[in-house]
Amino acid sequence: MSILNADLHCHSVVSDGTMTPEDLAARAAQNGVELWALTDHDEIGGQRRAAEAARAHGMRYLTGTEISVTFAGETVHIVGLGFDPDDAGMRHGLVETRGGRGARALEIAAGLAQVGIRNAYEGALKYVGNPELISRTHFARFLVETGACRDTSEVFRRYLTEGKPGYVPHRWASLKNAVQWITDAGGLAVIAHPARYKFTANEEYALFTEFKAHGGRGVEVVTGSHTAAEYVKYAETAKEFGLAASRGSDFHSPGESHTDLGRLPYLPGELTPVWELLADRIQ
Numbered sequence: 679m680s681i682l683n684a685d686l687h688c689h690s691v692v693s694d695g696t697m698t699p700e701d702l703a704a705r706a707a708q709n710g711v712e713l714w715a716l717t718d719h720d721e722i723g724g725q726r727r728a729a730e731a732a733r734a735h736g737m738r739y740l741t742g743t744e745i746s747v748t749f750a751g752e753t754v755h756i757v758g759l760g761f762d763p764d765d766a767g768m769r770h771g772l773v774e775t776r777g778g779r780g781a782r783a784l785e786i787a788a789g790l791a792q793v794g795i796r797n798a799y800e801g802a803l804k805y806v807g808n809p810e811l812i813s814r815t816h817f818a819r820f821l822v823e824t825g826a827c828r829d830t831s832e833v834f835r836r837y838l839t840e841g842k843p844g845y846v847p848h849r850w851a852s853l854k855n856a857v858q859w860i861t862d863a864g865g866l867a868v869i870a871h872p873a874r875y876k877f878t879a880n881e882e883y884a885l886f887t888e889f890k891a892h893g894g895r896g897v898e899v900v901t902g903s904h905t906a907a908e909y910v911k912y913a914e915t916a917k918e919f920g921l922a923a924s925r926g927s928d929f930h931s932p933g934e935s936h937t938d939l940g941r942l943p944y945l946p947g948e949l950t951p952v953w954e955l956l957a958d959r960i961q
């Protein structure tokens with residue numbers, strides 16, 4: 679086992695989490711996290727605050743983000759770690775990636791209005807911490823508030839996923855661009871929660887193959903989104919493709935996330951942890 683309590687995936691109010699970077703840092707430290715990364719969706723606006731808060735709590739820190747990508751008609755998430763947050767290409771790429779979210783949110787609201795859920799845009803906005811980053815999660819919180827659903831997973835199931843009234847197909851960044859932005863900024867690209875994608879075996883093989891060809895070097899093996907069987911499966915995949923392994927809770931909110939910061943099994947020992955490849959990027 680790689681005995682390091684690293685948590686390299688979570689979200690703050692800068693994207694769709696409910697806690698500030700400072701409160702997340704305190705919670706991570708409380709839970710024994712030794713190496714931390716805040717990975718807001720398509721955003722790095724919280725990086726300086728997170729790094730400072732990590733230092734104040736005696737945790738080591740890696741810069742992070744989670745980039746939305748469209749691959750084979752599905753949304754795939756690519757985590758970037760250890761990049762230079764001032765890199766112009768990276769910053770521009772993220773601005774571009776999150777740029778479509780405003781118009782998409784209006785379309786989501788229009789779809790929900792068709793089934794009688796009114797004022798969802800305004801309702802979702804109440805939960806938004808960053809005007810550039812309105813996400814389905816914010817709509818989900820509003821629909822729980824109105825009593826339309828019991829919890830956010832029910833909202834996703836009934837309203838916000840493919841074929842449902844609030845689902846809006848969207849084109850995110852390309853895999854190639856996302857991996858290159860991260861890599862060119864000195865960071866390491868990681869396929870987030872691979873078990874979550876509805877790919878055939880062939881499509882998944884293509885994802886890993888193309889990811890590697892573009893310079894991607896890591897995959898999340900132990901994540902809050904995987905079952906124990908999936909840890910084993912993606913440990914094998916990491917070895918098959920020669921990828922380093924990452925570990926992260928994907929924590930969003932105390933009320934919603936079932937995996938808390940730092941509370942995950944360690945990475946299997948036969949894998950190379952991503953932090954070994956990022957030793958000189960750790961703050």
Ligand code: AMP
Nearest residue numbers: 694719812813814815830831834835930
């Ligand atoms: P977006 O980037 O706006 O498409 O929102 C994606 C986010 O929605 C993910 O990062 C999760 O936080 C959340 N999400 C996606 N699917 C579900 C689900 N089934 N249950 C709860 N949250 C979900």
Ligand code: MN
Nearest residue numbers: 689694815930
């Ligand atoms: Mn999220």
Ligand code: MN
Nearest residue numbers: 744755870871
């Ligand atoms: Mn994700």
Ligand code: MN
Nearest residue numbers: 687689744928
């Ligand atoms: Mn995430």
